[in-house]
Amino acid sequence: MLHTRLRANLPGTLSAESTTACKFQSQKSILFGCPSVDGILGGEFRCGQVVELCGPPLSGKTQLSMKLIATALQENESCRIFFMDTCGQFNPQRLFDILSAANCTPDEVQRHLGRVDIARVSTCERLLQLLDSCSDWAATHAVAPGSAIVIIDILHSLLAPFVGGKSFSDYRFLNAVGQALGYVSGSLGMTVLYTNSAFSSDGRSYSPALGTYWSSIPHHRLLLTRNKDDESFPLRFGVVVLRSISMPSHKHTAAEFQLDMEGHFFPNA
Amino acid sequence: MERDVDLVPLRPVIFTRLHELGRHRIDSFHLEDWEMLSRELEVSEEEAKRLIGVISGYSRNEVPSWMQARTAWDLLQEQRLNPRMITTGSEQLDRLLGGGVAPGTIVEFSGAPGIGKTQLCMQLCVNVQLPDALSGIQGSAIYIDTDGAFVVERLREMAEAIVEKCREEADSDDTIYDDTVRGALQQFNVDEVLARIFHFRCHDYFDMLTVVHLLPEFAQKRNVKLIVIDSVASHFRYAFEDDLAKRARIMNSFMQKLNACAIENKIAVVMTNQMTTRVAAGEDTRLIPALGTNWGYSCSVRVNLSWRNDTRIALLFKSPSRGQSTAPFIVSAAGIRDIISMDTLIEPEKDREATLLMSSLLADEGDDSILADDSQPVTQDESA
Numbered sequence: 001m002l003h004t005r006l007r008a009n010l011p012g013t014l015s016a017e018s019t020t021a022c023k024f025q026s027q028k029s030i031l032f033g034c035p036s037v038d039g040i041l042g043g044e045f046r047c048g049q050v051v052e053l054c055g056p057p058l059s060g061k062t063q064l065s066m067k068l069i070a071t072a073l074q075e076n077e078s079c080r081i082f083f084m085d086t087c088g089q090f091n092p093q094r095l096f097d098i099l100s101a102a103n104c105t106p107d108e109v110q111r112h113l114g115r116v117d118i119a120r121v122s123t124c125e126r127l128l129q130l131l132d133s134c135s136d137w138a139a140t141h142a143v144a145p146g147s148a149i150v151i152i153d154i155l156h157s158l159l160a161p162f163v164g165g166k167s168f169s170d171y172r173f174l175n176a177v178g179q180a181l182g183y184v185s186g187s188l189g190m191t192v193l194y195t196n197s198a199f200s201s202d203g204r205s206y207s208p209a210l211g212t213y214w215s216s217i218p219h220h221r222l223l224l225t226r227n228k229d230d231e232s233f234p235l236r237f238g239v240v241v242l243r244s245i246s247m248p249s250h251k252h253t254a255a256e257f258q259l260d261m262e263g264h265f266f267p268n269a
Numbered sequence: 270m271e272r273d274v275d276l277v278p279l280r281p282v283i284f285t286r287l288h289e290l291g292r293h294r295i296d297s298f299h300l301e302d303w304e305m306l307s308r309e310l311e312v313s314e315e316e317a318k319r320l321i322g323v324i325s326g327y328s329r330n331e332v333p334s335w336m337q338a339r340t341a342w343d344l345l346q347e348q349r350l351n352p353r354m355i356t357t358g359s360e361q362l363d364r365l366l367g368g369g370v371a372p373g374t375i376v377e378f379s380g381a382p383g384i385g386k387t388q389l390c391m392q393l394c395v396n397v398q399l400p401d402a403l404s405g406i407q408g409s410a411i412y413i414d415t416d417g418a419f420v421v422e423r424l425r426e427m428a429e430a431i432v433e434k435c436r437e438e439a440d441s442d443d444t445i446y447d448d449t450v451r452g453a454l455q456q457f458n459v460d461e462v463l464a465r466i467f468h469f470r471c472h473d474y475f476d477m478l479t480v481v482h483l484l485p486e487f488a489q490k491r492n493v494k495l496i497v498i499d500s501v502a503s504h505f506r507y508a509f510e511d512d513l514a515k516r517a518r519i520m521n522s523f524m525q526k527l528n529a530c531a532i533e534n535k536i537a538v539v540m541t542n543q544m545t546t547r548v549a550a551g552e553d554t555r556l557i558p559a560l561g562t563n564w565g566y567s568c569s570v571r572v573n574l575s576w577r578n579d580t581r582i583a584l585l586f587k588s589p590s591r592g593q594s595t596a597p598f599i600v601s602a603a604g605i606r607d608i609i610s611m612d613t614l615i616e617p618e619k620d621r622e623a624t625l626l627m628s629s630l631l632a633d634e635g636d637d638s639i640l641a642d643d644s645q646p647v648t649q650d651e652s653a
Binding site: 083090091117119120123154156158173197 | 278338
């Protein structure tokens with residue numbers, strides 16, 4: 001069986017790239033637009049990489065993703081966002097508020113929001129289909145791969161039914177989605193950001209969900225937590241780099257960002 | 270990308286047969302081979318055609334047809350048109366929810382027994398049917414009842430109150446209604462209201478899974494705009510005593526089906542949840558919604574109902590668009606209503622009690638560890 005399939009694929013050509021032409025080094029950095037978060041990544045989050053924002057509920061994951069979208073839209077006129085909404089929680093008003101607060105004129109806001117495509121997706125199979133269709137989406141809207149950003153909010157809610165099972169075959173979806181993310185970022189060269197939940201067994205320290213297997217999928221993994229001791233505005237959030245392919249683990253640093261009552265980053269960048 | 274046929278939702282029997290036949294890839298199915306497939310799989314011609322349809326639906330690398338291509342700007346315009354919502358009967362509660370229960374969202378109401386969760390659900394079942402003239406959405410409702418708490422007599426009382434209101438509107442001297450609207454308002458009657466509420470009694474979680482599986486077809490036929498699950502916790506909570514990982518997985522797929530149905534048919538889903546006691550070392554014992562923190566991700570809006578100084582208070586503690594705030598309400602003979610004397614919401618930042626309640630509601634339960642890693646020890650989350 002495997003033999004026939006292998007034979008069908010051969011003869012093919014193997015292509016290897018010389019490391020001097022290494023893709024990521026030449027790519028430009030992606031910024032969240034929040035100086036403290038961008039600071040700890042040191043500009044090493046680049047186009048065509050996969051970044052994960054994980055954290056417990058209300059830890060600022062969606063707000064930080066929105067900030068990244070707004071920053072990308074403002075900085076690059078040819079940028080286009082493919083937003084995959086798994087929980088029906090996308091609220092355009094939030095993006096509108098962030099853009100308006102960043103001194104965009106009403107015309108600019110309209111143009112920016114018109115470059116964010118929203119797809120609601122409720123099953124894993126559908127998500128795979130959407131990820132597969134990214135090349136077609138980019139072609140339809142004439143987006144250069146480097147200017148395309150794919151957001152999945154919240155990835156965990158689709159994958160959760162397949163994690164923690166005793167049967168090995170349950171992991172095939174995890175594997176397929178992992179591969180698809182690799183395809184979108186690696187082969188298509190698009191930037192991918194997804195949010196994931198985090199759990200805690202003692203109420204103090206958090207670990208990302210989706211298990212050990214998944215930890216090799218994202219290039220950068222940021223853990224967000226909310227400072228619960230102080231509930232007054234501006235709200236304070238912690239960010240920790242759990243993994244980054246660009247730096248050794250002992251260099252991983254933590255930072256803090258703040259949100260004022262309207263959900264704007266404080267102090268304003 | 271090329272994909273294995275395993276990733277298409279099909280019955281396991283079909284997978285096994287397809288693998289035996291050496292048909293592994295999604296791309297290897299074409300509509301014109303239906304005759305061959307029907308022979309190979311020993312299924313009817315219709316079944317073979319259907320299978321190919323399903324499989325090839327997952328093969329194309331183009332943007333799929335089910336995806337409505339809408340930009341954030343389109344969505345913002347839609348949102349600003351103020352789409353019709355289902356009113357709770359209380360203006361303050363509606364304001365808390367941003368106008369009422371919105372079609373296409375999942376709302377959770379949690380609270381101790383007797384706080385009025387079931388009353389609120391029954392009220393929504395009646396209110397979803399309000400005629401167009403009264404800003405209603407004229408849909409029917411499904412009531413999934415797990416505890417036998419559904420009381421038709423109570424529902425009739427609420428329906429009578431609504432019908433009364435419609436009659437008053439129709440008989441008023443207001444000139445904003447023309448004769449057809451008046452006629453529609455007058456025809457609105459209690460029996461009709463009751464006939465459009467479909468009651469499913471579920472005795473265990475298996476019943477619930479079955480109902481949710483059959484929902485989409487039923488909902489389309491009957492113009493269902495509201496699904497109530499009262500309560501979502503009772504069957505799931507203790508059914509998997511020894512395997513909380515299994516509970517989380519089954520509940521997650523249950524919610525996925527429900528979510529898909531809600532989104533595709535623009536149906537509002539309202540669920541009630543029980544409360545559980547959280548006991549942690551070095552902390553006060555407190556009440557939080559049952560089923561764990563991860564469960565909270567499935568609901569887009571979460572509201573906790575509790576007593577404060579003999580008043581029923583609703584606290585919105587999770588919402589994609591609104592901050593935390595509270596609203597008082599009463600349960601009268603006619604249903605859910607406003608408290609007349611208080612007409613403003615309590616300012617959230619001044620509301621110390623709400624803040625405290627909020628931080629305790631967001632506390633973690635131990636059972637989340639099961640979702641993170643299969644090698645993690647499974648801890649028991651609830652002490653009864």
